[in-house]
Amino acid sequence: MxxxxxxxxxxxxxxxxxxxxxxxxxxxxxxxxxxxxxxxxxxxxxxxxxxxxxxxxxxxxxxxxxxxxxxxxxxxxxxxxxxxxxxxxxxxxxxxxxxxxxxxxxxxxxxxxxxxxxxxxxxxxxxxxxxxxxxxxxxxxxxxxxxxxxxxxxxxxxxxxxxxxxxxxxxxxxxxxxxxxxxxxxxxxxxxxxxxxxxxxxxxxxxxxxxxxxxxxxxxxxxxxxxxxxxxxxxxxxxxxxxxxxxxxxxxxxxxxxxxxxxxxxxxxxxxxxxxxxxxxxxxxxxxxxxxxxxxxxxxxxxxxxxxxxxxxxxxIDGAVESDEVTDIKGEIEFRHLYFNYPGNTEPALKDINLRVQPGQTVAFVGNVGSGKSTLVSLVPRLLDAEPGQILIDGRPIHTIPLRTLRSSLGYVPQETFLFSDTIFANIAFGAPQADSREVERSALEAGLAEDVEAFPNAYATSIGERGITLSGGQKQRTALARALIRQPRILIMDDSLSAVDTHTEAKILAHLRRVRFQRTNLIVSHRISTIKDADLIVVLEDGYIVEQGTHSELITRGGLYARLYEKQIFEKELTAA
Ligand SMILES: Nc1ncnc2c1ncn2[C@@H]1O[C@H](COP(=O)(O)OP(=O)(O)O)[C@@H](O)[C@H]1O
Ligand SMILES: [Mg+2]
CATH class of the missing domain: 1.20.1560.10 (ABC transporter type 1, transmembrane domain)
Structure with a gap:
């Protein structure tokens, strides 16, 4: 020292x-x-x-x-x-x-x-x-x-x-x-x-x-x-x-x-x-x-x-042997016999996860609180690190891809939104400092935020947080989504990041995101089945295991956990409607 x-x-x-x-x-x-x-x-x-x-x-x-x-x-x-x-x-x-x-x-x-x-x-x-x-x-x-x-x-x-x-x-x-x-x-x-x-x-x-x-x-x-x-x-x-x-x-x-x-x-x-x-x-x-x-x-x-x-x-994370050739990511993700244990926990948060996501697919993850959804999606941007060889992107072990390449091809919208006390513009352009106003507006539109912003006193120049106006929970989440979208990511990860947005708007945003899906792999965690039932693949997690996977109709036919969750939500919806 x-x-x-x-x-x-x-x-x-x-x-x-x-x-x-x-x-x-x-x-x-x-x-x-x-x-x-x-x-x-x-x-x-x-x-x-x-x-x-x-x-x-x-x-x-x-x-x-x-x-x-x-x-x-x-x-x-x-x-x-x-x-x-x-x-x-x-x-x-x-x-x-x-x-x-x-x-x-x-x-x-x-x-x-x-x-x-x-x-x-x-x-x-x-x-x-x-x-x-x-x-x-x-x-x-x-x-x-x-x-x-x-x-x-x-x-x-x-x-x-x-x-x-x-x-x-x-x-x-x-x-x-x-x-x-x-x-x-x-x-x-x-x-x-x-x-x-x-x-x-x-x-x-x-x-x-x-x-x-x-x-x-x-x-x-x-x-x-x-x-x-x-x-x-x-x-x-x-x-x-x-x-x-x-x-x-x-x-x-x-x-x-x-x-x-x-x-x-x-x-x-x-x-x-x-x-x-x-x-x-x-x-x-x-x-x-x-x-x-x-x-x-x-x-x-x-x-x-x-x-x-x-x-x-x-x-x-820095210690890995990276290969310089990888400069582009197509968006294929594979989990191979993945186990993940948080330091100090006795039981792994994820157990024997095997899953292959094709480029451009939209995959939804559902499951009860604590089933491992957030942990699973955090492993892709390497916010958490899995054992070598358990995660592959485009067929390559994830830790051989330069972290910069990996993260710049990725949009990650966390479960808890974090915005800076700055303008809406600066918050959206955070990960793309060179972005011009056209790009900022386009991503706000995709995130279903544009109409709200136009109603603000200074539109995109409006300050938020301590120095300005207070956004609603849903507006915050859509700002965070716009921040991820402006980078035109190959892989978009949304960890229950539209939970404060009403069901109708969430469905609309997700439908829009799916329309450009040929360019993008979407990993979506949501607790609302109504908004994810059109996903190409639905993965159901329980206690760190994948217990079911398939399309909406396949899983409903199967009559397992997913079908029960779905019925429960339909029932609740009818109750509130009544
Ligand atoms: N930072 C952490 N440290 C230790 N354990 C954690 C941490 N984050 C999550 N866990 C545990 O991992 C499991 C999965 O959590 P999480 O992935 O957040 O579930 P979900 O997103 O499905 O609600 C839970 O048992 C939780 O207690
Ligand atoms: Mg979570």
Whole structure:
């Protein structure tokens, strides 16, 4: 993991080295300043002249200008490296997330991933921007100045320097508690925001169940907690500065007292005492930083290992041997003795599935909830991965087809619709970014959505979701279907994706889709038998097995599960009609 971080850092070694050289020069400059002052004071005590004043004053200003310039450079270079590193790491992390198997997303929390992608990344950045910069600065400062001080008078140095490690320790302890506490405040703020978001989104449910008072009470509770934590943070902060100043005061007093004594005894000149006190002051800040450095480093490494945890998960789907020749898909699908087991489940979700779908066929899948329909159709776009050889597309094992080719020939409309808070146009054109308005309108027409959209205030430019109008369940589903159709897929998979559309419209859409069937294989999961009875093949699933298959009339004649489901639905329809 350290190696991984190191690999990112070494990409910018030239910039980083330049930054470190700047730190060194700035420190040397800050070391020379007090020497000039010492000589100046000692020289001026023997008589003040204008020339002397000009010389020492000019030299002091000049050296500080140079040092200041290099401080400026160092503050540009090192944080730039840190930002670049964060950028690279964020890109790699995001790319990796896109490749991870779906099971990963089912077992991890979105909030957790979000925090890894944001606060952990910035904690890693602080290793370079904070820890590294301060560490180099402290190291140079101490390495250059402490020996100088010791050579002036080692007893004085030890006496004055003695309290400074206490500054380091205090900083370390307090800055850690401040950080821990502010993280808790942050987290708690997240809880408050979440609570608020949920009660706004769920306002209808809250009113319908007359839970306003309870909700307000709830909110008040989390909000009070937020204030309490913030006050703690303020206390911690207010405690820190006086304590550190007190310790520094002790060091300076000890230095001035013993140094003054030495001056009186003639062992130090006034200029030297001045130089010494300036050095002492100069060391205080690096000593203070040392405490922060340790925290930054520990925090950054902990975050790096949290990122590493995710980044070391293998993207399973990517590993297959793909053949480059396959650039086109005709649409034949074959399942061969397919078993599929979700990780952690004892019983397979699909058992011994054998099925061959010809290009251009429309196959419908029916069965009770949990019978395996969604699982079966998810295997085709490889949202789930079956064992090699159990699924063939156009006669080739599915994992030898480049994923890009496979997925770009496929339209998949999931059971749960997901739309972005964007315009209808953008939502439909999502998988076909180059699509023009004619194509968008054509697919909206095919999906039975066009009439609805034309009634919207800005037609296709109407925003939906948080930023715009709210679509009905059926409209959402038809938008998702249009999104799949615009890609003119060879294989169209609809996983009960018209469930919120009324029966009549669903039948109309499916009839239209079948009309272009010579170009397209359709896999349709539906719980409404009335809308799928014209399919070329109906497959009935039960407990992960295919229990029946055939055309509508064949299955009705057979009098099995399908016939029972059909009769039940006819009966229900008559009931509602009556
Ligand atoms: N992500 C999952 N993890 C574990 N088990 C699952 C998962 N998704 C579905 N299952 C199980 O697989 C079986 C088939 O589910 P599914 O394919 O969703 O059925 P259907 O779509 O026919 O309702 C069920 O027993 C279900 O509990
Ligand atoms: Mg399902």
């Amino acid at each position: 350290k190696e991984r971080l190191w690999r990112y850092i070494t990409r910018y070694k030239a910039l980083l080295a330049a930054g470190i050289v700047c730190v060194l020069i700035a420190n040397v400059g800050q070391m020379i300043g007090p020497i000039i002052l010492r000589d100046g004071i000692d020289d001026l005590t023997s008589g003040v002249t204008q020339a002397k004043l000009l010389y020492y004053g000019g030299a002091f200003v000049a050296i500080n200008l140079v040092a200041g310039f290099f401080v400026f450079l160092q503050r540009r270079l090192i944080p730039t490296v840190a930002r670049n590193l964060e950028y690279d790491l964020a890109n790699d992390f995001y790319t990796h997330l896109q490749k991870l198997p779906l099971e990963f997303y089912q077992t991890s929390h979105t909030g957790d991933l979000m925090s890894r992608a944001t606060s952990d990344l910035s904690a890693v950045r602080m290793i370079v921007a904070g820890a590294l910069l301060y560490a180099v600065n402290t190291l140079f400062g101490i390495a250059l100045i402490l020996p100088l001080m010791l050579s002036m008078n080692w007893r004085l140095t030890l006496l004055a320097f003695l309290p400074l490690p206490l500054v380091t320790l205090t900083t370390k302890i307090v800055s850690k508690s401040i950080h821990d506490e502010s993280t808790r405040v942050q987290e708690h703020f997240g809880t408050v925001a979440n609570r608020l978001q949920e009660s706004l989104a769920g306002v209808r449910v809250i009113r319908a169940y007359v839970q306003e008072a309870a909700e307000m009470e709830n909110f008040k509770r989390v909000n009070t907690e937020l204030v309490r934590r913030n006050v703690r943070l303020i206390h911690l902060n207010s405690f820190f500065t006086p304590v550190v100043n007190f310790i520094i005061g002790i060091a300076v007093v000890a230095g001035v007292w013993y140094g003054g004594l030495l001056t009186l005894r003639g062992q130090l000149t006034i200029g030297q005492l001045f130089q010494f006190i300036l050095y002492l002051e100069f060391l205080i800040y690096p000593m203070l930083q040392l405490g922060i450095i340790v925290n930054y480093f520990q925090r950054g490494m902990a975050s790096m290992s949290r990122l590493h945890e995710v980044m070391s998960i293998e993207p399973v």
